[in-house]
Amino acid sequence: MSARAVGLAPSLRQAVFAPKFARTQLALRSAIIKRDVQTQSLPPSASQGILNEQRLKRPSSPHFTIYQPQLTWLGSIAHRATGASLSALLYGFALAYLVAPGTFDSAHVIEFVTGLPDYVKTTGKLVLAAPFAFHGWNGVRHLAWDLGKFMTVKGAYGTGYAVLGATALSTVYLVWW
Known part of the structure; x- marks a missing residue:
C-alpha cells in the first residue's frame, strides 16, 4: 500500500523536505522536559488536607446574590421543607409513643x-x-407535572399561584372549622 493511498504523502513530504533547523528544534523540544512546578513526596493521608485547603480558596457560586427569587424554586424549597418538617413531627411523635406509651x-x-x-x-x-x-x-401539582401537564413557564406559574391560593383557603378551613 502506498503513502498516497493512505493519505500520508503530504505529511511525509513536509517532514522530509523541512529545513534541518526545524527538525532539530522539534527533536530538542521533545527531548528536554521543563518543569516549572516543584513536587514533593507526601504521605497518602495528606491528600485530604490539601484538598480541603484548595476548596477553601475556591470561589463559591453567587446563586443567591445574583438571581431574583422565583416562584418555582421558592415552591420547591418550601415543598422540601414542609415534607421534612411534617416527617420529623410524625416520626418524633411515633418515637415518643414507643418510649412512653402511657x-x-x-x-x-x-x-x-x-x-x-x-x-x-x-x-x-x-x-x-x-x-x-x-x-x-x-x-x-407535582403529580400533574409527572403526567406532562402545565410544563410551560406560564403553566408552572399558574399552578404555583393556584397552590398558594388553595393552601390559604385550606389552612383557613382547617384552622377555623
Missing part, C-alpha cells in the same frame, strides 16, 4: 390539648395546617 396515648394528648388556652390551640392548628395544606396541594 403518656402519649390519645386520651392523655386530648386531655393536654383541652387544657391549653384558645390562642395556643389556634396557633398550633395554624402551624400544623399550613405546611400540611401546602405540601398536599404542591404534591398534586
Whole structure:
C-alpha cells in the first residue's frame, strides 16, 4: 500500500523536505522536559488536607446574590421543607409513643390539648395546617407535572399561584372549622 493511498504523502513530504533547523528544534523540544512546578513526596493521608485547603480558596457560586427569587424554586424549597418538617413531627411523635406509651396515648394528648388556652390551640392548628395544606396541594401539582401537564413557564406559574391560593383557603378551613 502506498503513502498516497493512505493519505500520508503530504505529511511525509513536509517532514522530509523541512529545513534541518526545524527538525532539530522539534527533536530538542521533545527531548528536554521543563518543569516549572516543584513536587514533593507526601504521605497518602495528606491528600485530604490539601484538598480541603484548595476548596477553601475556591470561589463559591453567587446563586443567591445574583438571581431574583422565583416562584418555582421558592415552591420547591418550601415543598422540601414542609415534607421534612411534617416527617420529623410524625416520626418524633411515633418515637415518643414507643418510649412512653402511657403518656402519649390519645386520651392523655386530648386531655393536654383541652387544657391549653384558645390562642395556643389556634396557633398550633395554624402551624400544623399550613405546611400540611401546602405540601398536599404542591404534591398534586407535582403529580400533574409527572403526567406532562402545565410544563410551560406560564403553566408552572399558574399552578404555583393556584397552590398558594388553595393552601390559604385550606389552612383557613382547617384552622377555623
